[in-house]
Each structure stands twice: as C-alpha cells, then as structure tokens.
Amino acid sequence: MSIYSAVDIGSNSIRLAVAEMGPGQPYRLLASDREVTRLGESVFASGRVSEKALQNTCSVLARFGETCRKWPPAAVRAVATSAIRDARNQPEFLARAGEALGAPVQIISGREEARLIHLGVLSRRAGKGGELLLMDIGGGSAEVIWSRKGEIAYSTSVPLGAVRLTQNFLRHDPPESDELTELQEYIEQQFAAAASRLGRKSKAEAIGTSASVAAVVCAVNRIKRSEEADGKRARLAQIRKLCRRLEREDLSGRNGIAGIGPRRAEIIVAGAAVVRYFVERFTGGTIVYSQAGLRDGIIADLAARGVAAEAPSLDRQQLQAVREMARRFGVSLAHGRQVAGLGRTLFQGLASLHRLAPEHARWLEAAAYLHDVGHYVSPTRHHRHSFYLVAHADLPGFTDREQLLVANICRYHRKALPGEDHEDYRQLEPEDRQVVWLLVPLLRLADGLDRGHRQLVASIDCQVRDGETRLLVRGRSGLELDLWAARQAAPVFRQVYDARLMVAPQS
Numbered sequence: 001m002s003i004y005s006a007v008d009i010g011s012n013s014i015r016l017a018v019a020e021m022g023p024g025q026p027y028r029l030l031a032s033d034r035e036v037t038r039l040g041e042s043v044f045a046s047g048r049v050s051e052k053a054l055q056n057t058c059s060v061l062a063r064f065g066e067t068c069r070k071w072p073p074a075a076v077r078a079v080a081t082s083a084i085r086d087a088r089n090q091p092e093f094l095a096r097a098g099e100a101l102g103a104p105v106q107i108i109s110g111r112e113e114a115r116l117i118h119l120g121v122l123s124r125r126a127g128k129g130g131e132l133l134l135m136d137i138g139g140g141s142a143e144v145i146w147s148r149k150g151e152i153a154y155s156t157s158v159p160l161g162a163v164r165l166t167q168n169f170l171r172h173d174p175p176e177s178d179e180l181t182e183l184q185e186y187i188e189q190q191f192a193a194a195a196s197r198l199g200r201k202s203k204a205e206a207i208g209t210s211a212s213v214a215a216v217v218c219a220v221n222r223i224k225r226s227e228e229a230d231g232k233r234a235r236l237a238q239i240r241k242l243c244r245r246l247e248r249e250d251l252s253g254r255n256g257i258a259g260i261g262p263r264r265a266e267i268i269v270a271g272a273a274v275v276r277y278f279v280e281r282f283t284g285g286t287i288v289y290s291q292a293g294l295r296d297g298i299i300a301d302l303a304a305r306g307v308a309a310e311a312p313s314l315d316r317q318q319l320q321a322v323r324e325m326a327r328r329f330g331v332s333l334a335h336g337r338q339v340a341g342l343g344r345t346l347f348q349g350l351a352s353l354h355r356l357a358p359e360h361a362r363w364l365e366a367a368a369y370l371h372d373v374g375h376y377v378s379p380t381r382h383h384r385h386s387f388y389l390v391a392h393a394d395l396p397g398f399t400d401r402e403q404l405l406v407a408n409i410c411r412y413h414r415k416a417l418p419g420e421d422h423e424d425y426r427q428l429e430p431e432d433r434q435v436v437w438l439l440v441p442l443l444r445l446a447d448g449l450d451r452g453h454r455q456l457v458a459s460i461d462c463q464v465r466d467g468e469t470r471l472l473v474r475g476r477s478g479l480e481l482d483l484w485a486a487r488q489a490a491p492v493f494r495q496v497y498d499a500r501l502m503v504a505p506q507s
Contacts, residue, residue: 002306003030005068006298007061007078007101011040012139012163012211012267014057016064017295018071021303026124027296030071035060036263040083040139040163048089057093058100065102075302076103077399079294081113082140082161109394110157113294114143115317117209118152120296133204135278136293137212137271139163144194144278146201154197158190162212165270173250175269180247183270187277195281202284209293211264212271216242217289218259226259230291239276239287246272312344312361318397322369325393329373336369338455342446343368347439349462350469353497354438363402364439367409368446374410387411387424405432412440413447417492441496444489445503449473451485461506469499472506479505 001020004027008015013036021027037057042050049057061078068076084093084107097105108116117136134145140161146154169175169183208217214226220238223229246254246269254265264271279287304315314322326336347354347361374385391407398406408425412418418425418437425433449457456479461472473483483503490501 002074004299004302005073005076006295008294009080010138011083019299043083043087044164049087061101077298078105079108112396114145114155115396116297118145119300120292123300124292131204133201133206137210162267162271166267206283206287207290208287215260216275219257222258229289233286233288236279236285243272312358314362321395322366326369329376331372335453338450339446340365340368345460346442366406371410371413383414408436413443441493448485449482451482469501471503474506
C-alpha cells in the first residue's frame with residue numbers, strides 16, 4: 001500500500017484527496033479538503049484568470065500542500081480542467097499554482113478528464129462490470145462517458161459547466177423565461193453530437209458524479225448531506241418537478257431546499273437543467289449519484305502507474321491512444337506494430353549498451369507508432385511536424401512529461417541527433433534527455449528494418465562483443481531494402497554508443 005495525493009483544480013472548486021491504495025484495492029482516505037473558488041468566473045468573463053482569483057487559488061493550494069506534506073506521498077498529481085484550458089494566462093497560472101502547491105500542475109484535456117472520472121467510478125465498483133453511462137458536471141464543462149465491461153467506448157467534453165452556463169445565460173434571479181429558453185437550446189446544441197452518436201442507452205446504468213448531480217439527488221430524496229446520497233437515485237419525473245421549482249425560486253428559496261447549500265444555490269438552476277436533459281435524452285429515466293470522481297481516478301491511476309513503473313510495454317489505454325492518433329493521421333498501423341515489435345527486440349537485445357530501466361521501452365513503443373504522423377502535414381521535414389503533433393496531441397493516459405519525451409524521440413527519428421541548442425530537447429529534464437539520446441538509434445534501426453512497410457523481418461539476433469554490435473536479421477525474401485536502410489543508422493549508432501554496427505541477413 002502506498003500513499004497518493006490528488007488535486008483537482010476545477011472551474012468551481014478545488015479539491016484535495018490524500019489516500020492509501022494498493023493495486024486492485026479500494027483506497028483508504030487519509031485526508032480531504034474542498035474550497036469553492038469560482039475560478040472560472042473571471043475566465044469565462046474575460047478569458048483570463050484574474051489576479052484576485054489567482055491569489056485565492058494559490059492560498060488554497062498552499063494549504064493543500066501543507067496537508068500533503070503531513071502524509072508524504074509516493075506521488076502527487078495536480079490537474080487543472082475547463083477554466084484553465086480556456087485561460088489566456090495559462091503559463092503564469094501554472095507557474096504560481098505549482099509553486100504554491102509544491103508540485104507541478106498539469107492542464108488535462110476533456111478526454112483525459114473523462115478517462116480519470118471513469119477510472120474513479122470503476123475504482124469504487126470492484127467486481128462490477130456491465131454497461132455504464134457517466135456524466136460529470138463541473139463548473140466549466142460536462143463530461144459524458146459510455147463504457148462496456150470497463151472499457152470506454154465513447155467520451156466527450158462539452159462546455160456545459162454550471163458556473164459557465166449561469167454566467168452566460170442566467171442574468172436575473174429568479175431567471176426569466178427567455179433566459180431559460182436560451183439555456184435549454186444551448187444545452188441541446190452542445191449535446192447534439194453525443195446524442196447522434198449514443199442515442200438512448202436505456203440498458204446502461206446511468207451515474208452522475210458531480211456536486212450538481214449530488215444536489216439534485218439530495219433535493220428529490222430530501223437528504224441534507226451529499227455524503228448520505230451516495231448510491232441514491234433520482235427519477236426523471238422527480239428531476240423535472242425539481243427544475244420547475246428551482247426556476248421559480250430566488251436564491252434564498254433555492255437555498256432552503258434540502259441538500260442545496262448557499263454556494264450551490266447560485267448555480268443549481270443551470271446544473272439541474274443539464275442533469276434533466278441528460279436523463280431525458282440519454283438514459284432509461286433515472287440517474288444514480290456516485291461520490292467517486294476525478295480525484296478518485298487520479299489516485300487509482302497513480303496506484304496503477306506505481307505498479308506498472310517497471311512495465312516494458314504501454315498499458316492498454318496508452319496503446320489505444322497512440323494507435324488512435326496514428327490512424328487519425330494516416331499512419332499504417334501494420335508498420336507501427338512492426339516497428340514497435342522490432343524496437344522491443346532491440347531494446348532487450350542491446351540492454352548491455354543502453355542500460356536503461358525496462359519502463360523506458362514504453363516510450364520507444366509509443367514513438368514507433370507516432371514517428372511518421374508528421375507526413376500528414378508535409379513529407380518535407382516531417383520529423384519536426386511529428387514532434388509538434390505529438391507534443392500537442394490529446395493523448396489520454398500520458399502525462400505532459402511523458403508526451404514531451406515521446407515527441408522528442410519522434411523528432412529525432414531521422415536527420416540530426418539531439419543537440420543542446422535545440423529548444424524542444426532542452427525542455428526535457430536532464431535524465432529524460434539521456435533517455436531520448438539512447439533510444440533514438442534504436443528507433444532509427446527499427447524503422448529502417450521496415451523501410452518497405454512490408455513487415456518482412458521475423459527476428460533479430462543481437463550480438464554485442466569487442467566494441468562491435470552485430471544484428472543478424474531473419475525474414476522473408478526481399479529484405480535487401482530494409483537491411484540497407486538499417487545500415488544507414490550505423491554512424492548515429494556509433495556516435496551514441498561508441499560501437500561499430502553491422503547489419504546482415506542471418507544465414
């Protein structure tokens with residue numbers, strides 16, 4: 001069992017969880033905290049995090065950092081979501097927030113947010129399979145996830161957060177009828193793509209994981225505290241009745257409803273409207289509230305990463321992400337699989353030269369699939385285009401650091417080797433620069449050995465002795481082009497490993 005800390009910097013509130021968790025086990029919560037900051041208000045109004053909001057956020061994060069240090073964690077992950085995705089002053093926010101917390105803050109995409117929310121729900125449903133339809137309504141966005149047997153089949157993030165909608169549509173208290181009409185039309189518009197893709201999932205268990213869903217479930221069941229609402233459900237008729245009441249009441253009236261506190265009362269009309277449309281359009285007529293959420297997913301993900309720290313292969317979700325990106329940019333998956341397999345063989349066979357830990361083979365595998373995505377932009381200098389596309393891609397399951405590392409390996413799969421005067425390479429930590437330096441020749445060799453994209457190579461016998469590395473290649477007839485291409489990596493191989501390279505067919 002290890003201790004992990006998760007910080008969720010949302011558009012409405014900032015949340016902390018410190019928990020002890022082992023692989024495949026429910027976690028034991030050691031500490032938690034939550035502060036409503038309405039970080040999104042200034043962003044949705046002006047496009048920037050205001051100085052006041054930033055100072056308030058940093059104050060909360062400093063307190064959270066102190067809590068984390070009382071329970072020294074094996075890992076900390078702090079993520080920022082919708083509001084900071086939209087903010088123009090992201091670099092300043094990330095620098096000051098990270099300094100206050102004492103740990104880096106990462107902006108995650110809507111898809112990564114959805115992945116982590118789904119993982120959080122699964123972490124509280126040990127042994128339960130089936131079909132799930134999840135929704136989380138934050139301050140700035142709403143995530144919808146449909147999964148079968150624990151695998152995400154579809155996910156989307158739409159700008160339907162309760163703070164964003166309240167600020168953009170509800171200008172009076174209680175709201176006027178034309179404001180409510182505009183709100184409903186906007187919700188329908190934003191959900192249109194998901195509605196077309198999913199239809200009604202009446203057989204799926206519909207679960208809501210957010211404070212807005214908690215408030216709705218509490219109100220219809222007359223429950224005062226959200227902790228008591230976990231696992232409780234709300235039916236569509238109850239939700240419609242509650243929405244009509246919420247739309248009639250002013251702030252003080254809404255605050256008097258069970259389970260709706262003073263800060264939630266300010267934004268619950270919009271939040272409940274999203275819940276109502278979701279239940280009407282996507283579900284069989286009910287929704288169940290789950291306390292699980294983004295923080296739970298972060299902790300479950302950290303625990304899984306801790307177990308997989310020495311795994312030599314990408315996990316299932318990472319592999320799915322890179323294959324999906326490769327396919328989207330027109331890269332042959334057959335070529336990617338072949339280069340990945342050859343790269344794995346070279347990594348293992350030349351371990352005495354590179355002396356890298358087994359987990360670094362994962363980044364070689366990812367680069368094997370993605371190094372050619374730059375062709376989508378232009379064949380000319382496609383390695384540089386590959387860097388940009390991978391570095392800025394939405395790759396669920398990868399941290400910013402991991403993504404930058406893979407992007408650099410892709411960047412140097414051809415042409416010049418990494419140099420200290422290369423800005424993209426300098427962004428890496430020194431130990432990651434060394435990883436890139438040592439993996440680049442292996443990617444060039446693996447890519448060369450499938451130069452014809454015909455997957456002719458069946459095996460490689462790696463022999464290292466007396467300052468010479470011999471690669472004896474066995475495969476189907478027609479290997480000449482692939483062998484020639486692999487030999488072109490010999491000068492780079494010698495520069496990196498100080499060893500001669502010979503590539504020859506195995507007799």
